[in-house]
Amino acid sequence: MSVLSQFYAGDIVALARLISHVENRGEETNRILAEIYPKTGKALSIGVTGPPGAGKSTLVDKLCAMFVADRKTVGVIAVDPTSPFTGGALLGDRIRMQDLAGNKDVFIRSMASRGSTGGLAVATSEVIKLLDAFGKDIILVETVGVGQVELDVAEACDITIVVLVPESGDSVQALKAGLMEIADIFCVNKADRDGANRVVSELNMILDIKRDRTKKELCVLPVQAVNNIGVDALYQKIKSEADILKSGDNFEAHRKKKIRYDIVKTIENRMRDFLKNDIIPEEKMGEYVDEIYKGEGNPYDLALSIVDSLK
Numbered sequence: 001m002s003v004l005s006q007f008y009a010g011d012i013v014a015l016a017r018l019i020s021h022v023e024n025r026g027e028e029t030n031r032i033l034a035e036i037y038p039k040t041g042k043a044l045s046i047g048v049t050g051p052p053g054a055g056k057s058t059l060v061d062k063l064c065a066m067f068v069a070d071r072k073t074v075g076v077i078a079v080d081p082t083s084p085f086t087g088g089a090l091l092g093d094r095i096r097m098q099d100l101a102g103n104k105d106v107f108i109r110s111m112a113s114r115g116s117t118g119g120l121a122v123a124t125s126e127v128i129k130l131l132d133a134f135g136k137d138i139i140l141v142e143t144v145g146v147g148q149v150e151l152d153v154a155e156a157c158d159i160t161i162v163v164l165v166p167e168s169g170d171s172v173q174a175l176k177a178g179l180m181e182i183a184d185i186f187c188v189n190k191a192d193r194d195g196a197n198r199v200v201s202e203l204n205m206i207l208d209i210k211r212d213r214t215k216k217e218l219c220v221l222p223v224q225a226v227n228n229i230g231v232d233a234l235y236q237k238i239k240s241e242a243d244i245l246k247s248g249d250n251f252e253a254h255r256k257k258k259i260r261y262d263i264v265k266t267i268e269n270r271m272r273d274f275l276k277n278d279i280i281p282e283e284k285m286g287e288y289v290d291e292i293y294k295g296e297g298n299p300y301d302l303a304l305s306i307v308d309s310l311k
Helices: 003-008 014-025 029-038 055-069 123-132 153-157 171-176 196-214 231-246 250-279 283-295 300-307
Strands: 042-049 073-082 106-112 139-143 159-164 186-187 219-222
Touching: 003 014, 003 029, 014 029, 014 106, 014 123, 029 123, 042 055, 042 153, 055 073, 055 139, 055 159, 055 231, 106 123, 123 139, 123 153, 123 159, 139 196, 153 250, 159 231, 186 196, 186 231, 196 219, 219 231, 231 250, 283 300
Parallel strands: 042 139, 042 159, 073 106, 073 139, 159 186, 186 219
Antiparallel strands: none
16 A cells, blocks of 8 residues: 555555655645645644743643544644754654654644744644644644734634733733734633733733734633633633634635635745755755855845846
């Protein structure tokens, strides 16, 4: 059997192999994604984002357990930051989610961000497609937690949860970070700590402006993920948001938005590969750097000439 045939037969090893192939931008990546695309669009993808230390992994673990108890199959994508010095990543979320790692209904995949600045690994949206086509009902995506540029998750996922803690700082600063614009649900974790009620109140005041503009019922939920307090309310809110997505014109508009994202992101990824491998491979880049270092030209005219040569 081919790997794709094994994948369609529900072989978890085949799923892992295809994810690795897509992550590494293998030669068959386009063909694989085109093959599985008609089988996508059924899973609900949920992005969980927020600053480092907000307890995102614990929250994802608790939500995952609730979905499993509700007889749903779950895929978890946990994106860890890649070191700019060694190129390595800890990929430790399987350790944090030990209770679920061995569950047959749960598939956990840690991914390195590999220098991506949007909180997601470059291949995250494509791995979501693979998990969707594999038959997972729910896909939970935990992002790096880089803050102000962590906006890709809202485009890649159906529902976005922003997790903050009392120590996150001034709520107005959180608003300026851009996270406030992308969320469907706001969650103040570690709500037993001092200042939690103040953060909830401030967020609600800020969100009143967005509620008036978008007519969306944006909620701020206090949660203690480690003690499993308030997680059920969050779980019910996720289900409510999912129902809204499926209703009336919302489904068509959301589906078209996701298709637009897939087109743009695929072009960006392919152009990045084309630029790196064909237009200015490392050897050629070294020559350009040496020339400019010797005073022969400048980076700006060189870059424009390369772009013009592609027209």
